[in-house]
Amino acid sequence: MAFALYAVLALSRWNAGLVTSFDLGIFSQSADSYASGRLPVSHIRELSLLGDHFSPIMSVFGVVWLVWSDPRALLLAQAALLALAVAGVAALALRWLRPVQAVAVVVALLLSRGLLAAVLFDVHEVAFAAPLLVVLCWAVATERFRIGLLAAAVLLLVKEDLGLTVGAAGVAWWLFHSRPSVRRAATFVLLGIVGMVVAMATVAHFSPTGASGYLGYFSLGSTHAPAVLADDSGQWFERLAPLVLFASSAMIVGLRSPLAVIAAPTLAWRVLSSNPSYWHIDFHYDVVPTVVAACAAVEGLRRCRWTPRVQWLLIASAALSVVLGATQVAHRASADVVPGPRVHQVDAVAAHLAGGTRVAALNNVGPYLVARHDVYNLSTTSRAPVDYAAFVDRPEWDFLYSMCDRRALLALAGSRGWDVQRSGDVVLVRFPRRMPVPVLCGDRPTGAG
Numbered sequence: 357m358a359f360a361l362y363a364v365l366a367l368s369r370w371n372a373g374l375v376t377s378f379d380l381g382i383f384s385q386s387a388d389s390y391a392s393g394r395l396p397v398s399h400i401r402e403l404s405l406l407g408d409h410f411s412p413i414m415s416v417f418g419v420v421w422l423v424w425s426d427p428r429a430l431l432l433a434q435a436a437l438l439a440l441a442v443a444g445v446a447a448l449a450l451r452w453l454r455p456v457q458a459v460a461v462v463v464a465l466l467l468s469r470g471l472l473a474a475v476l477f478d479v480h481e482v483a484f485a486a487p488l489l490v491v492l493c494w495a496v497a498t499e500r501f502r503i504g505l506l507a508a509a510v511l512l513l514v515k516e517d518l519g520l521t522v523g524a525a526g527v528a529w530w531l532f533h534s535r536p537s538v539r540r541a542a543t544f545v546l547l548g549i550v551g552m553v554v555a556m557a558t559v560a561h562f563s564p565t566g567a568s569g570y571l572g573y574f575s576l577g578s579t580h581a582p583a584v585l586a587d588d589s590g591q592w593f594e595r596l597a598p599l600v601l602f603a604s605s606a607m608i609v610g611l612r613s614p615l616a617v618i619a620a621p622t623l624a625w626r627v628l629s630s631n632p633s634y635w636h637i638d639f640h641y642d643v644v645p646t647v648v649a650a651c652a653a654v655e656g657l658r659r660c661r662w663t664p665r666v667q668w669l670l671i672a673s674a675a676l677s678v679v680l681g682a683t684q685v686a687h688r689a690s691a692d693v694v695p696g697p698r699v700h701q702v703d704a705v706a707a708h709l710a711g712g713t714r715v716a717a718l719n720n721v722g723p724y725l726v727a728r729h730d731v732y733n734l735s736t737t738s739r740a741p742v743d744y745a746a747f748v749d750r751p752e753w754d755f756l757y758s759m760c761d762r763r764a765l766l767a768l769a770g771s772r773g774w775d776v777q778r779s780g781d782v783v784l785v786r787f788p789r790r791m792p793v794p795v796l797c798g799d800r801p802t803g804a805g
Contacts, residue, residue, distance in 0.1 A: 358442040362435035362475045372690035373698025377722030380478035384427040384726045390418025400733045407562030410516040410555035411481040427723050430479045437483040438471050444490035445650045452658040460674045461653050469680035470646025476688040480640040485514045486647050493615050493651035496528050501540050512551035519552030520621035531614035594635045595627045601637050602645045607673040610652030619648040704779035716793045718747040741790040748781050764796035
């Protein structure tokens with residue numbers, strides 16, 4: 357059921373033309389690289405993805421790409437991973453809780469804002485963390501050291517910051533099992549530290565700047581002072597959104613479980629970050645805390661007395677979780693069960709593309725071209741030489757390549773006799789030679805010679 361729901365929601369956005377190069381196009385190029393036996397490279401990002409995030413586990417998507425070389429294969433794979441996490445929590449809940457408790461926790465997770473937001477925002481490597489976290493939480497709570505260590509080791513291959521999560525699992529282990537397990541708890545902490553060091557060293561090696569750009573979200577320029585200390589703009593309420601979502605997903609009673617500690621690093625770096633996107637609960641950032649919260653809710657309910665107060669907490673938290681998830685579906689979901697006009701329009705202009713050509717595509721056009729063409733990002737900051745520009749002749753993603761630039765490019769193409777193909781709102785401009793896309797509405801034209 358979970359897989360069917362998530363797959364339908366994800367594919368409906370594809371059919372409606374709502375998926376984007378950031379991130380579906382990027383990870384499609386990553387999957388294509390792995391499928392070809394190469395390290396992951398994204399021309400949309402114009403860098404080696406190991407210099408962006410440490411995510412060797414994405415090589416699994418390379419296998420998926422070999423089976424079906426289409427971005428929709430990744431959407432289905434992500435749906436399967438998130439559904440697997442729901443199934444894992446369901447197994448724990450049915451084993452440890454009363455039926456009514458189990459149903460409440462599983463429904464709240466299935467329809468949670470954290471998972472639905474990820475489903476409705478392309479694809480991300482953090483989906484691999486979801487089922488692994490269920491195994492890790494179960495192993496920590498039931499003292500399965502070897503299984504927990506294995507899950508933690510694989511978790512380190514998902515993303516560089518998850519070393520902190522593994523270290524927090526060591527703290528949770530100690531809280532559960534106390535002094536007799538100090539060495540085992542320390543093993544998790546040490547593994548997390550080693551994983552972080554290796555991940556950061558790898559990112560620094562492959563990064564053009566020699567360091568992870570994401571660390572800059574926690575400091576202010578040359579002062580290196582914590583950015584959170586300078587936040588005097590009244591944004592603290594926005595920063596608390598991830599904490600509120602975590603508390604509701606944990607059914608409140610889960611906050612008493614030591615498992616809740618495992619989500620602490622992820623919640624902390626989001627609240628303290630200077631990047632406002634990290635405060636929002638509209639993307640993939642809540643997958644880790646939401647899955648941990650569900651496991652903590654199961655474990656917390658297992659240990660607490662079934663009183664009227666707990667019953668009301670369970671009902672209220674489950675209702676809030678479902679409502680938050682429903683608002684996300686209402687905001688982002690589509691009812692398209694078959695490819696709509698936008699998809700057909702992109703396909704129509706793509707018929708004029710020769711195989712292997714370089715195309716600078718707007719964010720909502722790129723994913724539909726990436727399986728057969730070398731796609732770059734159409735933006736004013738990219739200077740990569742390309743053969744074509746593909747975009748929507750409407751004010752969408754205007755901050756990447758403005759309507760002024762698009763209209764000026766069409767006028768330039770008309771004046772110089774460049775080939776222009778149009779289907780509905782989708783436009784394809786062929787350049788006379790491989791060149792950077794002209795930026796015509798800046799201080800002066802570039803790349804138009």
